Amino acid sequence: PQLANQIAAGEVVERPASVVKELVENSLDAGASRVDIDIDKGGSKLIRIRDNGAGIPRDELTLALARHATSKVQTLDDLEGILSFGFRGEALASISSVSRLTLTSRTADQSEAWQAHAEGSEVALKLMPAAHPVGTSIEVSDLFFNTPARRRFLKSDKTEFTHIDEWLKRIALVRSDVHFTLSHNDKIVRQFRPATTDSQYLQRLAQVAGRGFADSAVKVDCQHDGMHLGGYLQSPSLGESVDCNYFYVNGRLVRDRLVNHAVRQAFAQFASVEQPGYVLMFSLDPHQVDVNVHPAKHEVRFHQARYVHDFILQVLQSALSQIQA
Numbered sequence: 001p002q003l004a005n006q007i008a009a010g011e012v013v014e015r016p017a018s019v020v021k022e023l024v025e026n027s028l029d030a031g032a033s034r035v036d037i038d039i040d041k042g043g044s045k046l047i048r049i050r051d052n053g054a055g056i057p058r059d060e061l062t063l064a065l066a067r068h069a070t071s072k073v074q075t076l077d078d079l080e081g082i083l084s085f086g087f088r089g090e091a092l093a094s095i096s097s098v099s100r101l102t103l104t105s106r107t108a109d110q111s112e113a114w115q116a117h118a119e120g121s122e123v124a125l126k127l128m129p130a131a132h133p134v135g136t137s138i139e140v141s142d143l144f145f146n147t148p149a150r151r152r153f154l155k156s157d158k159t160e161f162t163h164i165d166e167w168l169k170r171i172a173l174v175r176s177d178v179h180f181t182l183s184h185n186d187k188i189v190r191q192f193r194p195a196t197t198d199s200q201y202l203q204r205l206a207q208v209a210g211r212g213f214a215d216s217a218v219k220v221d222c223q224h225d226g227m228h229l230g231g232y233l234q235s236p237s238l239g240e241s242v243d244c245n246y247f248y249v250n251g252r253l254v255r256d257r258l259v260n261h262a263v264r265q266a267f268a269q270f271a272s273v274e275q276p277g278y279v280l281m282f283s284l285d286p287h288q289v290d291v292n293v294h295p296a297k298h299e300v301r302f303h304q305a306r307y308v309h310d311f312i313l314q315v316l317q318s319a320l321s322q323i324q325a
């Protein structure tokens with residue numbers, strides 16, 4: 001099983017940013033409203049994620065580190081209608097197979113927290129009591145310490161940290177209800193406060209994509225036949241180019257040709273805008289979309305692709321036409 005875990009780790013854990021992604025997604029799945037991320041040396045020395053989510057019950061702590069242990073999917077039907085991020089039950093096992101991992105967690109009905117430790121192939125079965133508020137902390141130290149070839153493949157601390165930061169920006173834009181902090185070598189680098197109003201959201205957008213985009217952004221918000229499209233487009237008159245192309249389907253960042261096409265078509269009348277900036281959140285019945293096309297989960301397939309495309313195009317065109325009038 002150790003080899004299987006390390007092989008799976010090759011798919012799930014490419015670099016520190018992929019560890020952060022898996023762990024923070026677990027925090028969000030657990031309902032956390034606050035997630036603190038501490039990084040040392042680009043994540044190669046330490047990745048620590050602390051959340052205030054539901055926690056892991058004491059008797060499930062070691063199980064959580066085992067392969068294919070997921071609390072999120074019970075049946076094949078669950079798998080089709082999946083809304084949570086994780087569902088393979090591989091992340092923790094894979095990460096712990098290539099690092100030294102300490103998992104500390106407390107649920108609301110436990111009076112104390114418990115801690116499990118795993119180091120490469122060894123999961124300590126003995127749990128230790130620990131001090132911790134309700135929620136979960138995971139510390140991943142010395143990533144790839146036992147897979148030197150992969151460790152050598154890591155880029156500079158700065159580059160690895162940038163990957164983490166880029167990933168956090170993406171999630172921060174779609175989970176604006178969550179308070180995120182990110183620090184590197186004990187210095188706070190990002191502080192995203194919860195945003196519930198439009199103006200708070202635009203502040204978050206400014207942090208991620210710049211003031212220019214945020215100050216002139218065109219709001220999108222339309223619902224039809226079980227679909228909803230919300231978010232912001234750059235203003236066609238914005239004089240600068242915006243490096244911000246985020247499209248989320250049911251909370252998941254996706255690269256989709258169909259969507260790219262719809263956005264470009266909506267902007268076709270504005271010759272000055274070459275690559276329009278946007279942050280768009282699209283939601284629909286999860287049974288109308290396959291998210292499992294690729295293990296990295298960046299691709300989706302809509303069952304009614306044409307219908308979805310035309311809906312998106314119409315909503316964007318109407319948002320843009322309103323600002324011309």
Ligand code: ADP
Nearest residue numbers: 026030064070071086087088089090091092136
């Ligand atoms: P998956 O997310 O695919 O279920 P993981 O290996 O990422 O698999 O996690 C295994 C299990 O550990 C999860 O199903 C969940 O029950 C538990 N878990 C992991 N991280 C957390 C967390 N931060 N808060 C609560 N439970 C967690």
Ligand code: MG
Nearest residue numbers: 022026086091
């Ligand atoms: Mg997971």
